[in-house]
Amino acid sequence: MRIPFTKMHGLGNDFVVLDARAQALPPINGDIAAALADRHTGIGCDQLVLIEPSGNADLKMRIFNHDGGEVEACGNAARAVGLLVGGELTIETLGGTIMARPDAAGIAVDMGEPRFDxxxxxxxxxxxxxxxxxxxxxxxxxxxxxxxxxxxxxxxxxxxxxxxxxxxxxxxxxxxxxxxxxxxxxxxxxxxxxxxxxxxxxxxxxxxxxxxxxxxxxxxxxxxxxxxxxxxxxxxxxxxxxxxxxxxxxxGRITMTGPATIAYTGSFDWGAYA
Known part of the structure; x- marks a missing residue:
């Protein structure tokens, strides 16, 4: 089974983006994410980003770090997803729902309210x-x-x-x-x-x-x-x-604005990483 991906980056913080909205993907765990992120034997990235359907927002974004650990949020990834999907978006994350929209300087992301307790x-x-x-x-x-x-x-x-x-x-x-x-x-x-x-x-x-x-x-x-x-x-x-x-x-809300870039697209054999 070949899986399409998009390689993107925000200021050099790079991502492998998988879109599971139109076609469901097999379950992704930390081991698979880390294998894909490996720069010697995988595609190579700082984070693996998975786009999924959401019942509460326009889409759901999941983020796996280079070591395979799933994390709550990533501002650069949000800009990348905003560029890839286009338009004004609400994005569900483990850290809460955020918003992204096109801006003259790239993609503006409403990151929500910071917490200090x-x-x-x-x-x-x-x-x-x-x-x-x-x-x-x-x-x-x-x-x-x-x-x-x-x-x-x-x-x-x-x-x-x-x-x-x-x-x-x-x-x-x-x-x-x-x-x-x-x-x-x-x-x-x-x-x-x-x-x-x-x-x-x-x-x-x-x-x-x-x-x-x-x-x-x-x-x-x-x-x-x-x-x-x-x-x-x-x-x-x-x-x-x-x-x-x-x-x-x-x-009380934070807005982050900056660029995002599509580097290239490709596909990989799921069986090589599962």
């Missing part, structure tokens, strides 16, 4: 999520934010001085984060600009992370470090993040 991150026990009283080597007092999935954000003076590839996996698996954590290290450049690198839970260092950009921007706004609309620069490119507190119907 310690048990919504979740953390192992109660603490201040605006400045957690914890630290790892040179990184301390992170902001914790959940934007469909959990993030810890560290603000530093010099982003290039942080060995994120070494310290990221240590923080990701610390017992204080019972479901693991995405580790964001950010440098404030101005009131409307942030530089960011992300160690992504289950995927490692990534060229771009949409929920990481949203969480970092909101964390900086909570601390009064930036204005309500900022450009977040990642190794793969820029995302514009706005957190609206003024418009009643948009109050």
């Amino acid at each position: 310690w048990d919504a991150i979740p953390l192992a026990y109660a603490m201040d999520t605006r400045a957690m009283p914890v630290g790892w080597d040179m990184l301390e007092s992170p902001v914790a934010v959940n934007v469909g999935n959990p993030h810890a954000i560290f603000f530093v003076e010099d982003l290039s001085a942080v060995p994120l590839g070494q310290i990221g996996p240590v923080i990701e698996k610390d017992p204080i984060f019972p479901q693991g954590i995405n580790v964001n290290v950010a440098q404030i450049l101005s009131r409307d600009a942030i530089r960011l690198r992300v160690w992504e839970r289950g995927a490692g260092l990534t060229r771009a992370c949409g929920t990481g950009a949203c969480s970092t921007a909101v964390g900086a706004m909570r601390r009064g470090l930036v204005d309500r609309k900022v450009t977040v620069s990642l190794p793969g490119g820029d995302l514009v993040i706005a957190w609206d507190e003024d418009t009643p119907e948009r109050k």
Whole structure:
């Protein structure tokens, strides 16, 4: 059985997208997702994205990280799906329902409202999520934010001085984060600009992370470090993040805007991975 796929990326964060709306696919588990994501023996990607029918939205999006673990949300994947399907969409995810629409700068995604309560991150026990009283080597007092999935954000003076590839996996698996954590290290450049690198839970260092950009921007706004609309620069490119507190119907919701790209299409033999 041959299965069609679309290879896409958002600022270099790349995906293998499978569309199961018109034709049902065999059940996909973490082992199959990890095999497809392998860059040596599979198609290769940061995340496998599965589009399915939804009874509550225009479609359902499931996301599997490179290691096969299923995660709640992915902003870059939402932009990719928005580009692939087209038009204004509501997208059901494990992290909640989000919306995507075409924009002059690419695809704009309504990421919903961030969550800050310690048990919504979740953390192992109660603490201040605006400045957690914890630290790892040179990184301390992170902001914790959940934007469909959990993030810890560290603000530093010099982003290039942080060995994120070494310290990221240590923080990701610390017992204080019972479901693991995405580790964001950010440098404030101005009131409307942030530089960011992300160690992504289950995927490692990534060229771009949409929920990481949203969480970092909101964390900086909570601390009064930036204005309500900022450009977040990642190794793969820029995302514009706005957190609206003024418009009643948009109050508290995050909008992420940026590009998405179709790289190529193809098909694979299901039996080679099942």
